[in-house]
Amino acid sequence: MNNNVIVIGGGPCGLEASAQLHKMGYNVILIEKDDHLGGHLAKWDRLFPEGIPAKELLDQLTGNINGVKYFLKTEVKSINLLDKEYNVILSNGITILAQAVLMASGFDLFPAQKKEEYGYGIYDHVITNADLENYFKTGKDCRIKQNPQRIGFVHCVGSRDEKAGNRYCSKVCCATAVKQACEVKEAFPDAQVYCFYMDLRMFGRGYEDLYLKAQRDCGVRFIRGRVSEVAEDLNKQLVVKAEDTLSGKPIKVTLDLLVLMSGMTNCSAGTRIAEMLSLKRDEDGFFTCKDTIFSLQESDKSGVFYAGACTGPKTLPDTLHEARAAALAINNYIKNKE
Amino acid sequence: MRERIAGGYDPFVLPFVIGMIFIFIYLFIALIRVFRAMPGSDRKKFFLSLLNPTIMYKNIRDVICDCLLHIKIFKRNALLGYMHASIAFGWFMLIVLGHIEVMLFVPQRNGTLHYPIFYRYFVAEQNATLKGAVFFFLMDFFLLVVLSGIGLAMYKRIRSTALGMRRTTKPCFADRVALWCLWSIFPLRLLAEGFTAGISGGSFLTKPVNMLFANFLGNDMNVLPTWWAYSTALGLFFLALPFSRYMHIPTEVLYIFLRNAGLKIHHPRKGLAEAEIYSCSSCGLCIDACPMNMQKKNLKYSSVYFVRFQRRNNKKKINEIAEKCLMCGKCVALCPVGVDSCGLKQAQRATVTDKLPYNYSFLASAHHQGGGPSMPLAPVSGSATGNEVTANAAAHGAGNATGNAAQSAVGKDKVLYFAGCMTHLTPAIIKSMTTIFDAAKEDYVFADKDGGVCCGRPLMLTGKVTAAKEVIERNREMIQDSGCKTVVLSCPICLKVLKEEYNLKGITLLHHTQYINQLIDQKRIRLNHSEESFVYHDPCELGRGCNIYQEPRNVLSAIGELKKANKEKKESICCGGSLGSLTLNYHDRVKITQESLKALTFDNPDKVITACPLCLKTFSDQSTTPVADIAQAVAGNLK
Ligand code: SF4
Ligand code: SF4
Ligand code: SF4
Numbered sequence: 014m015n016n017n018v019i020v021i022g023g024g025p026c027g028l029e030a031s032a033q034l035h036k037m038g039y040n041v042i043l044i045e046k047d048d049h050l051g052g053h054l055a056k057w058d059r060l061f062p063e064g065i066p067a068k069e070l071l072d073q074l075t076g077n078i079n080g081v082k083y084f085l086k087t088e089v090k091s092i093n094l095l096d097k098e099y100n101v102i103l104s105n106g107i108t109i110l111a112q113a114v115l116m117a118s119g120f121d122l123f124p125a126q127k128k129e130e131y132g133y134g135i136y137d138h139v140i141t142n143a144d145l146e147n148y149f150k151t152g153k154d155c156r157i158k159q160n161p162q163r164i165g166f167v168h169c170v171g172s173r174d175e176k177a178g179n180r181y182c183s184k185v186c187c188a189t190a191v192k193q194a195c196e197v198k199e200a201f202p203d204a205q206v207y208c209f210y211m212d213l214r215m216f217g218r219g220y221e222d223l224y225l226k227a228q229r230d231c232g233v234r235f236i237r238g239r240v241s242e243v244a245e246d247l248n249k250q251l252v253v254k255a256e257d258t259l260s261g262k263p264i265k266v267t268l269d270l271l272v273l274m275s276g277m278t279n280c281s282a283g284t285r286i287a288e289m290l291s292l293k294r295d296e297d298g299f300f301t302c303k304d305t306i307f308s309l310q311e312s313d314k315s316g317v318f319y320a321g322a323c324t325g326p327k328t329l330p331d332t333l334h335e336a337r338a339a340a341l342a343i344n345n346y347i348k349n350k351e
Numbered sequence: 352m353r354e355r356i357a358g359g360y361d362p363f364v365l366p367f368v369i370g371m372i373f374i375f376i377y378l379f380i381a382l383i384r385v386f387r388a389m390p391g392s393d394r395k396k397f398f399l400s401l402l403n404p405t406i407m408y409k410n411i412r413d414v415i416c417d418c419l420l421h422i423k424i425f426k427r428n429a430l431l432g433y434m435h436a437s438i439a440f441g442w443f444m445l446i447v448l449g450h451i452e453v454m455l456f457v458p459q460r461n462g463t464l465h466y467p468i469f470y471r472y473f474v475a476e477q478n479a480t481l482k483g484a485v486f487f488f489l490m491d492f493f494l495l496v497v498l499s500g501i502g503l504a505m506y507k508r509i510r511s512t513a514l515g516m517r518r519t520t521k522p523c524f525a526d527r528v529a530l531w532c533l534w535s536i537f538p539l540r541l542l543a544e545g546f547t548a549g550i551s552g553g554s555f556l557t558k559p560v561n562m563l564f565a566n567f568l569g570n571d572m573n574v575l576p577t578w579w580a581y582s583t584a585l586g587l588f589f590l591a592l593p594f595s596r597y598m599h600i601p602t603e604v605l606y607i608f609l610r611n612a613g614l615k616i617h618h619p620r621k622g623l624a625e626a627e628i629y630s631c632s633s634c635g636l637c638i639d640a641c642p643m644n645m646q647k648k649n650l651k652y653s654s655v656y657f658v659r660f661q662r663r664n665n666k667k668k669i670n671e672i673a674e675k676c677l678m679c680g681k682c683v684a685l686c687p688v689g690v691d692s693c694g695l696k697q698a699q700r701a702t703v704t705d706k707l708p709y710n711y712s713f714l715a716s717a718h719h720q721g722g723g724p725s726m727p728l729a730p731v732s733g734s735a736t737g738n739e740v741t742a743n744a745a746a747h748g749a750g751n752a753t754g755n756a757a758q759s760a761v762g763k764d765k766v767l768y769f770a771g772c773m774t775h776l777t778p779a780i781i782k783s784m785t786t787i788f789d790a791a792k793e794d795y796v797f798a799d800k801d802g803g804v805c806c807g808r809p810l811m812l813t814g815k816v817t818a819a820k821e822v823i824e825r826n827r828e829m830i831q832d833s834g835c836k837t838v839v840l841s842c843p844i845c846l847k848v849l850k851e852e853y854n855l856k857g858i859t860l861l862h863h864t865q866y867i868n869q870l871i872d873q874k875r876i877r878l879n880h881s882e883e884s885f886v887y888h889d890p891c892e893l894g895r896g897c898n899i900y901q902e903p904r905n906v907l908s909a910i911g912e913l914k915k916a917n918k919e920k921k922e923s924i925c926c927g928g929s930l931g932s933l934t935l936n937y938h939d940r941v942k943i944t945q946e947s948l949k950a951l952t953f954d955n956p957d958k959v960i961t962a963c964p965l966c967l968k969t970f971s972d973q974s975t976t977p978v979a980d981i982a983q984a985v986a987g988n989l990k
Contacts, residue, residue: 129778135778136778175937177972178972242778
């Protein structure tokens with residue numbers, strides 16, 4: 014019997030799981046559809062709560078996968094169960110027989126243009142959280158003016174929004190918004206920053222401090238209420254209408270930049286593979302774990318495992334834990350089989 | 352021609368006569384009830400309409416086309432149309448011919464109820480004579496027509512798809528009684544006349560029957576029992592009639608008269624509404640029409656059941672269905688009787704919602720208020736909350752209010768552009784429209800640039816009529832004060848209510864599809880003819896709601912190839928996002944959206960084009976084919 018394990022997705026989750034499985038002596042084959050490893054992490058600048066550079070984490074993760082075979086720009090063409098082994102055909106023509114498959118396919122960002130009322134792709138100065146990270150990383154984004162005076166953040170874009178098709182909370186965007194709010198304030202000290210939120214979900218250790226810092230040190234104004242619509246005036250400034258539900262008054266704010274906190278949706282490439290395997294998915298599109306407390310890493314098909322954001326929005330620490338847990342679960346499974 | 356029975360009477364006619372008298376009395380009382388429940392002005396309007404030759408002509412035409420020939424059903428499905436028409440028209444002709452026979456040949460019996468019906472029993476004639484031959488033939492011919500219709504009806508009960516219907520209604524008890532009577536009336540008539548044909552004469556149908564039975568049955572012995580059976584079937588039918596769906600036969604005539612007189616629904620169950628409710632034939636065409644019925648569990652919300660519960664006055668069910676309906680109007684458009692079930696549902700909703708408290712005092716100050724930045728506004732539209740539509744529609748009424756148009760210096764030749772709350776949620780449409788206005792060098796005023804008052808339609812749809820009137824009045828003033836003679840709207844929801852409720856005399860109301868079409872005709876904009884192919888989605892409120900079907904198609908043909916959808920125009924499927932439903936959940940809506948998209952993309956167009964901001968939003972969320980508003984498509988192809 015071979016000891017091949019296939020890991021689908023080369024983001025932080027796939028990287029960490031591969032490293033662990035490799036250490037356990039498995040022959041790991043990591044498949045990534047993009048031309049680089051690291052997934053969303055590779056495009057991010059700094060991480061909450063302390064603002065550690067994303068690159069540091071990424072370097073650490075990639076440094077650990079020496080010996081793991083990985084294919085970039087490669088997709089799964091077909092996958093099926095052949096007598097307790099998975100037969101996987103890749104888009105580069107290679108066929109692999111594997112004992113187990115780990116879905117570490119992660120998430121897609123909610124396409125912000127779907128919330129058309131916020132004007133992403135229509136107005137000149139509307140960007141997403143990912144665009145802002147890219148700006149911090151590269152210093153380039155023509156949508157961000159020289160010295161923006163008023164900057165707004167819209168929480169829950171495509172999350173907790175039945176009309177957008179996603180009822181769930183994306184978990185990380187509140188903390189991301191607060192982190193980014195502090196960061197833009199540092200980048201543009203003259204700017205007034207607003208956050209339009211429904212609830213602030215600052216649940217993790219150190220997150221609350223971040224929130225206090227945003228209010229105390231950065232003067233970020235938190236407005237509880239949803240943005241109803243955004244318009245552009247003749248000066249290309251954004252006119253944002255929202256309701257301040259705490260004071261019970263509708264408000265209107267003119268902004269130079271609006272940042273949309275796109276939430277997470279299940280990765281479309283991962284979903285495609287799941288369909289080939291007829292894996293169960295929940296109503297929200299994410300994969301269904303074997304149960305919701307004890308066996309989070311197992312799927313409804315034996316030999317297929319899950320880790321990370323493919324089973325729902327997760328923070329990076331959560332994801333890395335799951336990657337390790339999945340490696341352990343796979344090890345147990347294969348040992349049992351033998 | 353000679354009378355066989357002295358006195359012209361036999362006890363077997365009794366069941367029929369009793370049934371007939373019962374139904375006459377019943378109908379008379381019902382008629383009085385309908386008129387008494389009407390507002391006096393409506394009664395006056397109705398009686399005046401009887402003096403108006405155009406309306407009378409329309410009445411007669413509609414009665415012939417709808418009640419007898421069922422032309423509308425014919426157009427949908429020839430076989431189904433034939434089924435309805437053969438029974439209705441055939442039966443009608445049998446009655447008329449019976450009366451003619453009585454009038455011509457036994458005038459002393461004029462005025463008796465039973466003579467024209469049981470003519471063959473009472474009067475003998477030879478088919479050798481000319482009058483005998485003609486009438487015998489005609490009577491047999493129409494009997495055959497009816498019998499063929501009954502045959503089809505029986506077949507339809509077993510296999511409805513053969514007659515183009517996926518689903519039919521479930522009959523209630525009285526329906527069943529009436530149905531069995533109806534089905535047996537004509538075969539029994541054939542038997543009765545067949546047995547009598549040896550004595551009274553017959554033609555190509557009744558003669559052979561007579562001969563056939565003569566071989567093994569003593570004909571004369573069977574004469575009376577079959578006539579008894581025939582008369583009983585008729586009598587029973589009339590007794591069951593008021594409680595069954597067949598009540599539509601007499602009521603439909605009344606409804607046609609009331610409708611053509613231009614009466615409107617005032618109460619969900621009384622007056623005009625009552626006539627409407629009883630005009631429904633339970634044909635079930637509205638079941639297949641309804642987009643909610645993609646899912647079997649929603650069958651119970653079909654208009655036919657709404658009407659049925661209205662008859663039974665089952666408040667709980669009535670409200671449940673009234674609140675569920677998307678008000679897409681498809682069932683109304685396809686209903687052969689023209690039952691305006693959406694109007695009934697709206698009136699029903701009003702009984703629940705109209706009295707709910709609201710406060711639009713801000714409207715008074717809204718008139719001359721400029722909307723400066725960061726300034727507190729009146730309650731903002733709640734559509735971004737992702738809540739159910741109820742909250743939405745209610746909040747919409749309280750749309751933010753500023754009066755831009757009123758302040759601007761405006762003149763006669765200008766066009767007033769009214770985007771509407773929905774369009775403000777799809778800024779791409781506004782951007783495209785301003786591009787088009789500029790390209791056409793149109794002098795226009797943007798009425799609700801900084802937000803405006805809701806048009807009132809969402810409130811109307813929820814039944815909050817009084818509240819709607821307030822916002823309507825406020826907008827009406829704004830439009831009239833602007834001095835503009837043309838209003839261009841981007842949202843069909845606004846357009847419909849402006850047309851129906853605003854009473855804007857001398858002002859032309861155009862949806863932007865119509866406006867753009869005019870610009871093209873007048874060569875005020877020049878367009879590229881691209882390689883792209885489009886399919887056009889008829890938004891409910893624009894197509895069925897305002898009867899605008901051709902202009903958008905002209906526009907699209909000018910910029911690319913127009914492909915056909917599987918269901919188009921009147922039959923177009925609601926996008927699923929309709930403001931009309933108060934309770935339909937997100938999941939059921941998604942199913943409708945997907946079905947609608949499936950019908951639209953069956954010919955693989957490059958783009959789905961719609962002309963309503965709400966459709967645009969709804970489709971964009973689900974579609975794999977790109978979706979755009981017609982204004983976007985045009986703005987993208989300006990030369
Ligand atoms: S984490 Fe915050 S911003 Fe993100 S979906 Fe949840 S509540 Fe909304
Ligand atoms: S409402 Fe119209 S379409 Fe529906 S069953 Fe009645 S008559 Fe037929
Ligand atoms: S209006 Fe539309 S949703 Fe409502 S019952 Fe008729 S077809 Fe169905």
